[in-house]
Amino acid sequence: MTTGAATHSSALTGERSPLSDTALVAAARKGDMKAFERLYRLHSGKVMGLCLRMTRRRDVAEDCVQQTFIRAWRSLAAFEGRSAFGTWLHRIAVNEVLTHERNHGTRAESDGEAVEDAHAAPLESQREFDAGAVMDVERALATLPPGSRHVVVLQTVYGYSHEEVAEMLGIAVGTCKAQLHRGRRLLRERMGLPEMNDE
Amino acid sequence: MRVVVTVAAALLLGHAARADEVDKSAQADPRGEVVISNVAGEVQVTGWDRNEVHVRADLSDDEQRLEFRTSGARTTIEVVLPRGHSYRGSTDLVVQVPRNSSLTMTTVSADQTIKDVRGMQRLQAVSGTIQTELWNEDIEVKNVSGEVYVRGHSGKGTLRATSVSGGLRLEDIGSEMELNTVTGDMTVRVAELSKARIRTTNGNLELRAAKVTDDLRVDAEGINGDLRFRFPRTLDAEFDISTFNGDIDNCFGPKPHRTSEYGPGNALRFKEGNGDGRVRIKALNGTVEICNR
Amino acid sequence: MNESTQSGRDPLDEALASLPEDVTPQRDLWPRIRAEIAKTPIVAPATASPVQSTWFRLAAAVLLVVVTSFVTYYLTRQSMPQPIARTTPESLPTPQVSPQPASFSFGSERLGAGYRNARAELDKRFHERLAALPTADRAKVEKNLADIRHAADEISATLAQHPSDPLLQDLLMSTYQSELQLLANVSELPTAGSMRTDL
Numbered sequence: 001m002t003t004g005a006a007t008h009s010s011a012l013t014g015e016r017s018p019l020s021d022t023a024l025v026a027a028a029r030k031g032d033m034k035a036f037e038r039l040y041r042l043h044s045g046k047v048m049g050l051c052l053r054m055t056r057r058r059d060v061a062e063d064c065v066q067q068t069f070i071r072a073w074r075s076l077a078a079f080e081g082r083s084a085f086g087t088w089l090h091r092i093a094v095n096e097v098l099t100h101e102r103n104h105g106t107r108a109e110s111d112g113e114a115v116e117d118a119h120a121a122p123l124e125s126q127r128e129f130d131a132g133a134v135m136d137v138e139r140a141l142a143t144l145p146p147g148s149r150h151v152v153v154l155q156t157v158y159g160y161s162h163e164e165v166a167e168m169l170g171i172a173v174g175t176c177k178a179q180l181h182r183g184r185r186l187l188r189e190r191m192g193l194p195e196m197n198d199e
Numbered sequence: 200m201r202v203v204v205t206v207a208a209a210l211l212l213g214h215a216a217r218a219d220e221v222d223k224s225a226q227a228d229p230r231g232e233v234v235i236s237n238v239a240g241e242v243q244v245t246g247w248d249r250n251e252v253h254v255r256a257d258l259s260d261d262e263q264r265l266e267f268r269t270s271g272a273r274t275t276i277e278v279v280l281p282r283g284h285s286y287r288g289s290t291d292l293v294v295q296v297p298r299n300s301s302l303t304m305t306t307v308s309a310d311q312t313i314k315d316v317r318g319m320q321r322l323q324a325v326s327g328t329i330q331t332e333l334w335n336e337d338i339e340v341k342n343v344s345g346e347v348y349v350r351g352h353s354g355k356g357t358l359r360a361t362s363v364s365g366g367l368r369l370e371d372i373g374s375e376m377e378l379n380t381v382t383g384d385m386t387v388r389v390a391e392l393s394k395a396r397i398r399t400t401n402g403n404l405e406l407r408a409a410k411v412t413d414d415l416r417v418d419a420e421g422i423n424g425d426l427r428f429r430f431p432r433t434l435d436a437e438f439d440i441s442t443f444n445g446d447i448d449n450c451f452g453p454k455p456h457r458t459s460e461y462g463p464g465n466a467l468r469f470k471e472g473n474g475d476g477r478v479r480i481k482a483l484n485g486t487v488e489i490c491n492r
Numbered sequence: 493m494n495e496s497t498q499s500g501r502d503p504l505d506e507a508l509a510s511l512p513e514d515v516t517p518q519r520d521l522w523p524r525i526r527a528e529i530a531k532t533p534i535v536a537p538a539t540a541s542p543v544q545s546t547w548f549r550l551a552a553a554v555l556l557v558v559v560t561s562f563v564t565y566y567l568t569r570q571s572m573p574q575p576i577a578r579t580t581p582e583s584l585p586t587p588q589v590s591p592q593p594a595s596f597s598f599g600s601e602r603l604g605a606g607y608r609n610a611r612a613e614l615d616k617r618f619h620e621r622l623a624a625l626p627t628a629d630r631a632k633v634e635k636n637l638a639d640i641r642h643a644a645d646e647i648s649a650t651l652a653q654h655p656s657d658p659l660l661q662d663l664l665m666s667t668y669q670s671e672l673q674l675l676a677n678v679s680e681l682p683t684a685g686s687m688r689t690d691l
Contacts, residue, residue, distance in 0.1 A: 062519070062521060077423050078403075078423050080403075098463065156505075156508040158513060171457075193504055196504070326628070326629045343677070344633070400639055400667065420662070422667060443659055481659055
């Protein structure tokens with residue numbers, strides 16, 4: 001499972017050809033669990049990253065990942081291939097996260113401890129900034145309130161469009177844009193970055 | 200259990216070329232009932248304009264008999280085994296019946312192919328394909344693990360089709376239908392749609408209607424499957440669509456909204472035209488797509 | 493004031509772009525996923541265990557009416573104490589036909605002895621017919637029945653989290669009806685053994 005840094009923030013990186021996913025999905029739909037396991041190995045990293053940043057807790061994120069793949073297996077018959085398999089998985093994952101939030105309530109806004117536990121992977125330090133004085137982006141992201149955090153994660157980390165994010169989260173596109181704007185402003189503040197004229 | 204029909208008159212014509220080949224005919228009511236049952240093999244039934252039922256059978260098993268009897272307006276064709284005999288082979292039946300006969304056919308592992316039979320049909324199979332034509336009388340077809348193909352002539356007959364693990368492929372059928380599958384897909388094409396009740400557990404549905412009636416009533420439910428509808432560009436109907444874990448794509452314009460801020464669930468209610476018709480669609484895990492031509 | 497990095501990009505964008513999309517879960521989640529999805533075999537297993545007995549045909553029609561009206565009554569009272577989902581015991585290898593059918597266990601104590609007896613008759617006749625089917629057909633029936641029961645379990649579990657969701661209530665009821673319908677359809681089927689024999 002790769003933990004290397006993505007090279008750009010826009011659009012999903014296509015590390016593997018969608019054709020290989022198609023063949024695996026076709027096999028899994030017929031009951032081939034090995035093919036499904038392969039899909040799990042290929043996609044679980046991204047699903048975990050998405051769940052982790054949205055829930056901020058590793059144990060909850062792992063539950064969400066599990067539920068996502070279980071649900072995906074059970075709904076394979078419904079996957080038509082109109083979107084990429086990964087996208088379809090992410091939709092399910094977002095649903096799982098939102099369902100969990102609804103049932104368990106969201107945690108306090110700045111949960112430093114959860115953030116500390118959550119991220120074992122070392123992040124490349126931003127040389128231009130004093131890491132001791134300001135938060136790095138991962139921690140700053142975790143301090144965002146859920147509404148804007150979800151939007152920032154889905155749009156800027158995973159490359160989904162306004163429309164896609166709005167649909168996944170069940171909010172209006174306008175709300176989505178506002179949340180993104182707010183999220184970016186908060187990130188700048190907490191990371192000690194200067195203000196910009198944002199989108 | 201099957202009621203034993205008392206044997207009345209049976210006119211035997213023709214002859215058997217071999218001991219296991221049977222060729223029989225009998226006079227029949229032009230609008231009578233024909234009842235056919237077979238365990239394994241093919242059954243072909245074709246309507247013709249004679250007032251006669253004719254059957255040709257290749258019995259593969261020495262112990263089998265073809266029972267062919269008439270009682271009043273009912274003609275029965277049955278492949279019969281001696282008591283205690285276990286069935287091994289397969290018997291193909293080729294049958295001609297008066298075109299306006301009604302037909303009741305029951306098979307286990309046999310393909311049923313029916314052409315130009317215009318009376319009511321009740322067809323039941325365990326496995327094997329059922330292929331028939333829909334005219335102006337109703338058809339009820341139940342298949343457990345085989346496909347069902349119905350080609351219609353946009354007539355008045357209602358179709359009730361249930362397939363457990365095979366699909367349903369229905370073309371130019373009538374305006375009223377009741378369709379059920381568990382894991383089979385359904386493809387439906389109809390010239391004018393009036394009433395449809397559709398249910399599927401793990402199958403997809405694709406329904407195309409060139410026109411709809413003013414009193415349109417569509418009731419469709421899917422658990423794990425996509426439900427796709429192609430309606431005419433202009434129609435008068437009220438749409439009520441809800442999904443738990445699936446998208447709603449609507450070509451008519453209005454977009455779905457989430458039923459809860461934090462949880463899954465999409466709903467879409469809108470009216471087209473003066474909204475006389477009602478289209479209700481419910482899905483658990485699957486996309487619902489409403490498109491116009 | 494506009495400050496940017498040497499590359500000319502917004503430093504926030506650069507920071508967000510540096511976030512890894514993939515995060516490795518701390519433990520391998522696949523074994524638990526596999527254990528769960530193994531309860532939903534997409535390919536039917538090869539053998540079945542037949543149960544013999546008798547039935548009467550009207551029971552199915554009666555049961556549909558009884559269960560439908562009872563389910564409506566029960567759900568509208570929103571008094572579901574716990575998930576109805578009845579999961580198959582882990583000890584069974586790959587369960588084909590659940591010993592406790594979905595709609596049978598639902599509220600059976602409240603529906604009373606009349607329902608239970610009628611339902612038991614239907615199940616027995618169903619199993620008799622099932623046993624007499626050719627192997628491949630029998631496997632298909634069992635697989636489809638398992639699919640329906642699994643759907644019922646899933647909806648029940650979801651309903652427990654969203655008890656007042658009318659969509660879920662409707663779909664659960666439909667699923668129970670589908671199950672009864674399947675049992676009834678198979679029970680009515682002719683089998684090689686039941687075809688008419690000479691006296």
